[in-house]
Amino acid sequence: MIRFAGFLIILLTGIISCEGPDAEEVSSSGHSALDISGTDSLVVEQLINRSRNHYGQGGANIEISDSYLEEAEEIANKNENVRQLARIYNLLGKRHRNRAQYGKAMKYHQRALDFATQSGDKNLLAEVYLQIGVVYRRIDDNPMALEMHIKALSLAEETNDTMLISSSINSIGNVNYNLDRFATSLEYFKRSLAMSEKSGNKLGMAINHNNLGESLLELGEVDSALFHFFTSLDHNYQINSKVGQSICFNSIGGAYIEQGRPHKALEYLEKALHLNEDLGDLMQVAISYTKIGETYLAIGEESEAEDYLFRAIDLSKDIGTLFQIEKASRLLSQLYENQGANGKALDYFKMSAAYRDSIINEKNIHHLATQQAIFDSERQRARIEELNQQTLRQKSMLDRQRFYLITVLILVVAVSFAIIMIIRQSQLRNRYKNVRHQQRLLRSQMNPHFIFNALSAIQVYILEHDIEKSSRFLTDFARLMRQVLRSSTHDYISLKEEAQILGYYLELQRLRFSESFEYALHVDESLSAEEVMVPPMLTQPFIENAIEHGIKPIGTDGQIEVRFRKDKNQMIVEVTDNGIGINESKKASEKEKGHESMAIKITRERLEMLRRDSGGKTDLVILDKKQINPFDRGTVVKIILPVVEMNSGKKDIAIGKRNSAIRKRENVTG
Numbered sequence: 001m002i003r004f005a006g007f008l009i010i011l012l013t014g015i016i017s018c019e020g021p022d023a024e025e026v027s028s029s030g031h032s033a034l035d036i037s038g039t040d041s042l043v044v045e046q047l048i049n050r051s052r053n054h055y056g057q058g059g060a061n062i063e064i065s066d067s068y069l070e071e072a073e074e075i076a077n078k079n080e081n082v083r084q085l086a087r088i089y090n091l092l093g094k095r096h097r098n099r100a101q102y103g104k105a106m107k108y109h110q111r112a113l114d115f116a117t118q119s120g121d122k123n124l125l126a127e128v129y130l131q132i133g134v135v136y137r138r139i140d141d142n143p144m145a146l147e148m149h150i151k152a153l154s155l156a157e158e159t160n161d162t163m164l165i166s167s168s169i170n171s172i173g174n175v176n177y178n179l180d181r182f183a184t185s186l187e188y189f190k191r192s193l194a195m196s197e198k199s200g201n202k203l204g205m206a207i208n209h210n211n212l213g214e215s216l217l218e219l220g221e222v223d224s225a226l227f228h229f230f231t232s233l234d235h236n237y238q239i240n241s242k243v244g245q246s247i248c249f250n251s252i253g254g255a256y257i258e259q260g261r262p263h264k265a266l267e268y269l270e271k272a273l274h275l276n277e278d279l280g281d282l283m284q285v286a287i288s289y290t291k292i293g294e295t296y297l298a299i300g301e302e303s304e305a306e307d308y309l310f311r312a313i314d315l316s317k318d319i320g321t322l323f324q325i326e327k328a329s330r331l332l333s334q335l336y337e338n339q340g341a342n343g344k345a346l347d348y349f350k351m352s353a354a355y356r357d358s359i360i361n362e363k364n365i366h367h368l369a370t371q372q373a374i375f376d377s378e379r380q381r382a383r384i385e386e387l388n389q390q391t392l393r394q395k396s397m398l399d400r401q402r403f404y405l406i407t408v409l410i411l412v413v414a415v416s417f418a419i420i421m422i423i424r425q426s427q428l429r430n431r432y433k434n435v436r437h438q439q440r441l442l443r444s445q446m447n448p449h450f451i452f453n454a455l456s457a458i459q460v461y462i463l464e465h466d467i468e469k470s471s472r473f474l475t476d477f478a479r480l481m482r483q484v485l486r487s488s489t490h491d492y493i494s495l496k497e498e499a500q501i502l503g504y505y506l507e508l509q510r511l512r513f514s515e516s517f518e519y520a521l522h523v524d525e526s527l528s529a530e531e532v533m534v535p536p537m538l539t540q541p542f543i544e545n546a547i548e549h550g551i552k553p554i555g556t557d558g559q560i561e562v563r564f565r566k567d568k569n570q571m572i573v574e575v576t577d578n579g580i581g582i583n584e585s586k587k588a589s590e591k592e593k594g595h596e597s598m599a600i601k602i603t604r605e606r607l608e609m610l611r612r613d614s615g616g617k618t619d620l621v622i623l624d625k626k627q628i629n630p631f632d633r634g635t636v637v638k639i640i641l642p643v644v645e646m647n648s649g650k651k652d653i654a655i656g657k658r659n660s661a662i663r664k665r666e667n668v669t670g
Contacts, residue, residue, distance in 0.1 A: 040075050044084050047072035048091070066095070083124060086115035090128050097135050105135050126155035126164050133171055137178060146175045166195040166204050172463070173211060182218045184464055189215065206235035206244050210251060217255055226255050246275045246284060253291060262299045269295060286315045286324045294331055302335055309335070326355035451481075460512075473511060480504040484537070492533035492644065495564060499523060502562060505540060509547050517551045517558025524565040532571065533644045535610060541603060542575045542637045549589070550579020550635055566643060570617060573639040581624040582635045607639070616642025 051068035069088060076084040093108035109132045116124040133148030149171040156164035173188030189211045196204030213228035229252045236244035249272035256265035273288035293308035309328045316324040333348035407416065458477060461470040483501045487493040499521055506519045523529050539562065551558035563574045579585075600620070607618040619640040625632040 040079050044072045044075050082115040082118045086112045122155045122159050123161050126152040142175050162199045166192045182215045186215045202235050202239045206232045222258050246272045262295050266295045290324050290328050322355050476508050487536040493536045495532040496529035498534050516556050519560040522563040526566040531645045546577040549585040550577045553580045571641045571643045575637040578634040583624045614642050
């Protein structure tokens with residue numbers, strides 16, 4: 001607090017003695033320069049800026065940088081400034097991410113997300129989602145990283161923030177790079193670079209040129225890669241980014257190694273080493289030692305190579321970076337093998353293997369820590385929401401009690417009795433109507449879920465620039481949507497129409513998953529497909545589950561069979577697959593969600609509504625094939641429904657009339 005008091009005096013003196021944007025803002029808003037809340041806000045901004053400046057210098061300045069953020073957090077918490085808290089926690093998340101503390105990083109980013117949501121600032125939300133995506137990239141969860149980056153891009157586009165849009169596109173390019181889609185990543189980096197050039201964002205230009213160079217290097221275009229590396233280096237010189245310069249030096253060194261010019265590579269790698277030593281970034285110093293040792297090994301200067309590789313191992317042990325220990329020990333094993341020292345070569349090979357195992361274990365620990373941080377954050381958020389709901393309920397209860405007391409005193413028993421009678425009559429009159437409305441509501445919950453997943457599949461092809469598949473997918477999707485929209489407002493459709501919808505859907509999913517499964521649709525001859533009526537979209541969720549949670553994990557040779565058959569006065573719908581089975585699928589879903597599938601829950605409620613409406617028996621049975629045959633695999637879903645025909649009795653007269661009217665309208669419009 002002594003440090004903060006001294007800093008506050010200096011800041012106040014600066015505000016009083018000079019004019020600037022902050023002073024004008026305070027003056028124009030009608031507040032004194034000594035207003036405590038406004039002053040605290042300025043102090044927080046200054047602390048954040050000082051923290052960034054010291055962090056960029058590296059070394060011992062990092063500890064000073066963290067202390068500035070601690071003071072900023074304390075002041076922002078005192079004033080409940082949610083925007084500043086979101087920025088502080090997002091910055092803390094980035095710091096811990098750069099130290100490979102991914103669990104802590106995700107914890108701070110989740111806090112930032114809570115405060116950014118409270119602030120309603122879409123740009124701030126986009127920045128938080130962007131950084132969460134980077135954490136997911138570091139733990140190799142590329143699907144989640146892509147989802148976060150797409151959310152950031154969507155929010156940035158809403159506010160037309162070109163810098164955030166460019167950063168989001170660049171991040172999506174990095175996801176593609178991680179997935180070895182180097183050609184696709186090039187397109188994203190080019191788009192991001194064009195936006196950075198248009199807005200004059202030097203940092204964005206520096207980053208994108210380096211990313212373009214890395215992708216081109218992976219594609220074997222070394223000369224083009226070098227052009228982009230040197231362009232990036234020039235931009236980093238202009239903005240005086242030492243971190244960017246060191247990254248460029250390492251990239252250029254790697255390119256010269258690929259060209260077979262180790263002496264030229266060594267020149268740039270040594271520049272990177274000296275710069276990293278000045279910055280005090282010990283992780284980068286260890287990387288430079290390893291790369292230089294590898295270069296000396298390539299040119300046959302084994303003594304120098306041995307010296308740098310030992311330095312890399314010693315420093316890596318000090319800072320606890322297992323990755324560099326593994327690589328350096330592997331290179332030492334190669335060096336001693338070249339010298340014929342087989343004993344030492346074997347020792348360092350074993351050391352490399354041991355650290356490789358440790359790296360795998362450490363990565364798992366990081367992943368678990370991250371998931372735990374997410375879980376804790378969600379649980380805390382749910383608890384806060386629960387407390388808010390309790391407060392609202394208590395307030396509502398007090399208001400109602402007050403209202404009832406006044407009502408009893410003014411209107412007395414007669415008026416109260418009249419109100420109760422009116423409400424009761426209204427309930428009896430609308431009871432049957434409510435049953436119908438509940439069915440439509442439950443069905444409407446299914447349609448958006450289905451549409452979202454279909455659009456997600458189309459989005460993948462668009463992101464991959466696969467024009468042919470995108471066009472084919474959109475055409476089939478349009479046909480399917482026509483069928484879905486036609487049936488979405490009706491309680492029943494013909495079995496023929498339901499089979500057509502499922503056929504379109506299965507074909508779309510088969511295309512989406514690169515034809516990794518085959519399917520078959522069977523309708524029993526005892527069922528008249530034209531006359532038998534079924535609730536629309538009742539079977540689709542289980543086909544989707546069979547594909548997503550059964551077939552997808554096995555990869556290829558999937559089989560899905562959908563069968564409609566009649567058993568006395570009941571219709572049985574069976575969906576079978578040869579996937580991993582419901583039991584294995586539940587184990588995976590319990591780790592992520594821990595609750596019953598939404599599709600199963602909604603379907604059970606729809607079946608209950610159908611039972612109450614028709615009076616017939618309904619049931620839903622889901623079995624793992626291993627329960628039937630221990631040597632088999634997959635899942636069997638059975639849905640039991642009453643057979644409803646257009647002219648099967650009084651109960652179905654309304655259905656028959658409604659569907660006849662539908663078909664007449666189709667004949668007119670078709």
